Amino acid sequence: FNHHDKGIWSVNSEVRHQVHFHHLNLLSELYPLEEQNLDIIFFRNVSIYFDTPTRRIIQQHLAKLLNSDGYLIIGTAETLANDLGVFSLVEEGGLFYFAKQHPEPAKPRMKMPNPPARGIGMTDRTVSPPVSSSLRAAQPSALTERETPFQQPLPAPMAASADEALRLIREKRYDEAMAVLAMLLKQQPDAGAALLLKAHILLHRKDYAAAEDNAQQALNIEPWSTDAFVLLGLAAKWRNQADDAVKWFKQAVYARNECWPAHYYLGELYRADNKMENARRAYRVVLQLLSAQQAPDDGLSIIPLGLPVSEVRFLCEHQLARLDDGHAMISD
Template sequence: MNRFQPFKRLVEEYCGLEFNGIAEQRLHKAVSKISAALGLSLAEYFAKVEKNPVELTELVNQLTVNETYFYREPAQIMLFVQTFLPRLQKLVNNRPIRVLSVGCSSGEEPYSLAIAIQETWGKAMLQQVQIDGGDLDENVLVKARAGIYSPFSFRALDEGLRKKYFQATRNGYQINADIRQAVQFFPFNLKAERYPAEDNYYDVVFFRNVSIYFNLATRKDIQHKLQKMMQPNAILLLGSSETLGNDFGILELVEEQGQYYFVQGAELLQQAGTPQLSHDKPHVLENTVISAPVNVLSPAKLSVADTAKAAPQLQPVLTHEAAVQKIKELLHDSSQYQQALIKLEKIIVQEPDNAPAILMKGWILLNQKEFSQAQKLIEQALEFRPWCLDALIALGLCHKWQSEFDMAVQSFKKACYTNPESWLAHYHLADTLKQLNDKVAAQQTFQTVRRILSNNTSAHSGSEWLPLELPVKDVLFLAERHLLNFKKQPEHSVSGA
């Protein structure tokens, strides 16, 4: 038996996180690192973790993926602020509107909600909303409470808002006290038997970019428990790329203003009308997606099963393979990403092992800088097709764009191995080796690129699914130029590719 299997089982039982395929390496690394630091064998360390909840929590804190940033998926945030809040205000009868961000990580998501409410409706409205943030990982909760962030957290936030709501400190930018006080953080394990809130409590639950780490049974179980905690008219939002994969018929799936969400009861939907919020300074955010007028509401109920049933009458039947081929065309244009994601999601729900669809979804998320989700999807595609050139290159790029050059080299090397005549794979490998200052290996690899392309400028790159092509002339020109530069420079390193 795999020596790490008992850890895998224990972690899954405790918090639902699954480590399969390539992701299992993360578990191996964390377990090996902690047991070595404690001077224990794996068996001794397991006995400690199994008995002691503090040890288990510390291990789990090392395993969570906490990637997040301010104003992630702003269209959903604005739908909540501009559309849901006015409707909810009519329903709640003077009590606060209660919002939960679960899997809130270091707080960027709940703080974004607080900022967006204040920006749109003013301070008085923010005081009428109770915002809670819960997460399993206690380390991120400490960071959330401190509210100090590095520039990486601001990658999608308008600079004007950054300046308005954050103060520079020695350790980073700290969020203003009034916004910080608007959010309460507490430990929350979605796998726990009981949740730390009464039944029928929350009006809106943000559960975004968390479900991808759980298996189907866990996701269903979590949705049942979230439903119990939600008000009769509450709304549940998942990340746009994971919503359709969580449509279990437990809550109703609704599409509005191009966004999908789940709703508990129909009453809220019938409340559409002109917003009647008392606001001291109504205005909308600069540089955010502005939603359609609030009084235009015709929620189209969309269950994947229904869509599949209705499809033959509406349009010619496309096999999944043909549909995926069509979606490929959308990947060339980032303005088509949302449409492509919805189509891909429908295919994946019906055919969870459709590797090209999973890979394409990963590619879109990678281009949206959703690195951890993208990596997970690309690795999942590789589990079904371990030697897929596009997936190996995409994984390499995912590592490279996060400055994980050693890992990028590993993926590009595999890509070269699987397709030795792919100039594209060799070019990415060479370029990454150059970044690592591995001059000899980079030189050899650029020579391979030159050999392939100077024999045949129309040589196929080997790419099949993703828009990975680079202009051959430019690649050849760059390879020649780097080779010339290497000749001029003294050698730094001697390792081979």
């Protein structure tokens, strides 16, 4: 990398000129010649969009692109769901990848130190309470001989199942998602992501007590889980327990100030309690966060809250206008 002023980095021009971009139809029987004889393919955050039979077809196509001793690297949360028999799953030093050939027995190697504990669903974030947005890119650092670019541990086998449950939840197939989560929690009762997703479904089903119980279990596992704080806040809000809801949403914005849904719910709760200045402040924070980024980060790692940004922005502007008009009338 080349270093510029104010913490800005750019890829070295010598490296950049060796990079080429091509459009590729993953389901095509024939791939361009320039795509052949590859040593390694990175296939991150792609397979989640396909069902299992389609993933197997794609893997068969990718295998044709690789040299006989080539490797396929898939995102950690997707690895186990892609062990479909096309490639050989290889474990090395606690990390997983796929090999085109069956690997030889691994040579003895220095034992790798255990990685630091990570928060629920925060595989790609640096966590320290309160944690900052993952959208801010970290500065690149040089690698020593003993270091490898793959510093992150593979999540437990539950990660792939949690991804499947999340997909089903996004498709509103809640019964199927609950079945996946039940199997997952039977195998790993302390699977925090599964507990959060289950709580999310239970909230939609208005089973608030059960939702709170699962969210609290997740919070016991990860004390700084913004997702758990928001779930508990929503459960309290929908049970008309306003004081508890405010407490939980405050916890959420303390853990992740970028969590604009929590700020929005605080604004609504303050307005309902006639705390107009607090409500005005919360709505303004929401508008500031939503206008600061083209794709605002809601600060949540697991649950698909799915609040429509444009509608929330409109509601905040509308409420602020009403609050400002009311303040002007009182002043007169």
